[in-house]
Amino acid sequence: DPFAGERERIAEQNRVDREAALDAQVASLGLKDPYRNNAPITTNQELLQFQEQSRREKIGRLAKAAGMTEAEVQELIDQHPDVVAGKQYRQQLQAQAEEQNRQKAERALNADLAEIERLMPGAGTREGVVSHESWPKVRQLMEYNPKMGLLQAFRAVNAERIAAGVAGKAAGAAKRNAASKGHLKKAAGRGEGLPEVPADVRTI
Numbered sequence: 001d002p003f004a005g006e007r008e009r010i011a012e013q014n015r016v017d018r019e020a021a022l023d024a025q026v027a028s029l030g031l032k033d034p035y036r037n038n039a040p041i042t043t044n045q046e047l048l049q050f051q052e053q054s055r056r057e058k059i060g061r062l063a064k065a066a067g068m069t070e071a072e073v074q075e076l077i078d079q080h081p082d083v084v085a086g087k088q089y090r091q092q093l094q095a096q097a098e099e100q101n102r103q104k105a106e107r108a109l110n111a112d113l114a115e116i117e118r119l120m121p122g123a124g125t126r127e128g129v130v131s132h133e134s135w136p137k138v139r140q141l142m143e144y145n146p147k148m149g150l151l152q153a154f155r156a157v158n159a160e161r162i163a164a165g166v167a168g169k170a171a172g173a174a175k176r177n178a179a180s181k182g183h184l185k186k187a188a189g190r191g192e193g194l195p196e197v198p199a200d201v202r203t204i
């Protein structure tokens with residue numbers, strides 16, 4: 001699939017954007033990490049680290065009180081029905097998020113193809129892009145710069161063709177507009193020299 005890399009690039013950007021939004025949400029909570037001298041918790045990763053440290057501390061206290069090892073306590077916790085159900089639920093949410101991300105990437109790719117079709121008619125399909133003479137350079141540019149998307153690379157490689165196409169369309173539109181004005185002028189000229197119609201007749 002020649003577009004697998006593009007889908008993955010879009011999906012990865014979606015994940016980065018989602019993580020950034022989550023970091024902003026965590027930072028807005030104003031939490032502090034007592035395990036890091038009450039340093040502010042500003043990212044989701046820092047929050048997860050704090051939660052993991054807190055979980056280990058609680059397991060240590062439980063193990064000491066029960067005369068068990070931390071591994072034995074952890075095994076009991078992992079086998080608890082609520083914990084098992086919670087783990088399964090989180091896995092389902094993760095799978096749903098990945099599927100939504102995949103669909104979003106697919107929609108973004110289709111939007112890029114639609115824009116390519118507008119810029120260069122006939123090239124805005126999967127087959128059209130791959131079979132286009134500029135595809136080797138487009139693919140090479142995307143491989144050289146992984147952050148560059150399909151649309152951006154296609155525009156860069158075909159800048160002159162696209163500009164020529166836009167200029168051609170503008171010239172064609174101007175020509176049609178001039179022809180239309182000429183037609184209207186000729187039509188208006190047909191009425192010249194005719195006798196004036198009296199006002200009382202025009203109102204009949």
